[in-house]
Every structure is written in C-alpha cells, then in structure tokens.
Amino acid sequence: HHPDIDIEPSGDLSSGSWRDAEPENDTHGIPLAELTRPDPILFYAEIPLYEDELHDNGSSNLLVRIRVMPTCFFILARFTLRVDNVLFRIHDTRIYHSFSSGPPLVVRQVSGWEATYDRVKRERTQQLPRRHDLTPLTDANWVAKILTEMPAEATQKVGAGTRWRGLRTKVEVATLGGLGS
Numbered sequence: 718h719h720p721d722i723d724i725e726p727s728g729d730l731s732s733g734s735w736r737d738a739e740p741e742n743d744t745h746g747i748p749l750a751e752l753t754r755p756d757p758i759l760f761y762a763e764i765p766l767y768e769d770e771l772h773d774n775g776s777s778n779l780l781v782r783i784r785v786m787p788t789c790f791f792i793l794a795r796f797t798l799r800v801d802n803v804l805f806r807i808h809d810t811r812i813y814h815s816f817s818s819g820p821p822l823v824v825r826q827v828s829g830w831e832a833t834y835d836r837v838k839r840e841r842t843q844q845l846p847r848r849h850d851l852t853p854l855t856d857a858n859w860v861a862k863i864l865t866e867m868p869a870e871a872t873q874k875v876g877a878g879t880r881w882r883g884l885r886t887k888v889e890v891a892t893l894g895g896l897g898s
Contacts, residue, residue: 829883
C-alpha cells in the first residue's frame with residue numbers, strides 16, 4: 718500500500734472507479750507521441766505470465782510489458798491466441814499515467830481483435846515476398862500488427878464469426894485519490 722494513495726477496502730480508488738473516457742478530452746487518451754519520443758527509459762520489464770502450445774494446434778500466451786519514463790509509465794498486458802487453421806485473437810489492456818496530469822489520472826484502454834486464420838494468412842502474403850513462409854504467423858507481435866492494421870469492421874465487429882464479446886476498444890479513466898494532498 719502506497720501511503721499517498723487512498724484505497725477503499727473494496728480495492729477501488731477512493732475518488733471513484735473507472736468511468737468512460739471523454740473522447741474530446743486529450744487527457745483521457747494514451748498519447749502515442751509521448752510514448753514514441755526518445756525519452757530515457759528508467760525501467761523496462763517484459764514478463765511472460767502464461768504460455769501453452771495447445772497440444773501442437775496453435776498457441777496462447779499472456780505477456781506483460783512495463784515501461785517507466787521520466788514523465789509517465791505505460792503497461793501493456795497482451796493475450797494472444799492462435800488456433801492453427803481456425804483463428805487469431807489478440808486482447809490488449811493498456812494502462813497509462815502521466816506524472817504531471819492534474820487531477821492525477823490513469824487511462825485504461827481495452828481492445829480485442831480477431832480474424833480467421835485464412836484472412837490473416839492472406840494479409841501476410843500481400844505484405845511479404847516469400848508467400849510460402851508461414852513463420853510470421855507464429856510471431857504474436859507481427860499478428861497483432863496485422864490485426865490492428867486491418868479494418869475495424871473486419872477485426873472488431875465481424876472477427877472470426879465467434880461473437881466474442883471482447884471485439885471492441887474501450888477507453889476508461891480513473892482519478893487517483895489522495896495524491897498531492
């Protein structure tokens with residue numbers, strides 16, 4: 718327990734829990750420009766939490782990346798599922814906090830994408846010269862890049878036809894209570 722942050726016994730932040738972000742409010746988003754600046758990285762960790770090869774029928778893994786810079790911190794939790802010849806699914810939770818935000822806000826962005834295996838495979842053959850090299854289909858970062866670059870209608874609405882409720886992007890904010898007082 719950090720002495721400057723008040724936590725209710727329920728575990729919620731004292732000044733309220735997560736609420737929908739206001740799209741017109743710049744502080745209610747994750748500023749990619751700030752995260753891509755060449756600021757010094759004070760701390761970085763990449764922590765694999767779970768991996769399974771699905772009895773040689775694909776893979777699933779959960780990975781957390783943490784990065785702390787002088788101005789902010791950023792956390793990415795990524796679940797990746799590949800079921801060979803069936804589908805790809807990515808579920809990301811991003812947490813961002815700027816140390817200079819007032820009031821002190823934490824931004825949480827939750828996104829889910831999926832597509833059929835064949836659709837991603839077709840996207841790959843359009844982008845790489847070696848059409849028969851399926852190696853990129855086993856790279857979670859490459860698959861995430863392909864899924865996020867495909868039209869949202871295909872990856873966040875239709876998906877692989879599973880009607881998975883995670884197909885979306887939702888941004889929420891929470892105000893940290895007790896800081897600076």
